[in-house]
Amino acid sequence: xxxxxxxxxxVQEIKNSIDRSFDSLFNGFGSGLVEFADQHHSWSxxxxxxxxxxxxxxxxxxxxxxxxVTDKDVTIDVDLGILGKLVPEQTVRTGIEGRVKxxxx
Numbered sequence: 001x002x003x004x005x006x007x008x009x010x011v012q013e014i015k016n017s018i019d020r021s022f023d024s025l026f027n028g029f030g031s032g033l034v035e036f037a038d039q040h041h042s043w044s045x046x047x048x049x050x051x052x053x054x055x056x057x058x059x060x061x062x063x064x065x066x067x068x069v070t071d072k073d074v075t076i077d078v079d080l081g082i083l084g085k086l087v088p089e090q091t092v093r094t095g096i097e098g099r100v101k102x103x104x105x
Contacts (some may be wrong), residue, residue: 022039034087035054046068
């Protein structure tokens with residue numbers, strides 16, 4: 001899944017906001033039924049690479065992806081694994097967009 005959000009702030013400011021708020025970026029989608037653990041992320045230039053484990057009931061799934069920050073937008077590419085079959089993509093997309101837009105204001 002790919003989510004792209006426009007912005008008009010300096011790249012470093014956006015990166016700092018994403019870095020500070022990364023742990024909460026994915027929380028809350030799936031009506032709070034999804035728990036995240038083992039979250040890791042690192043920056044290479046303006047690209048963050050991340051991975052974590054998501055648990056929904058007895059189902060555990062690795063999630064991985066990237067966040068690219070450019071002068072004009074933030075693009076999040078995420079592979080939800082099997083969790084993508086259990087939680088509607090639009091729910092995840094809306095949740096991520098809302099959180100990132102909150103970081104950009």
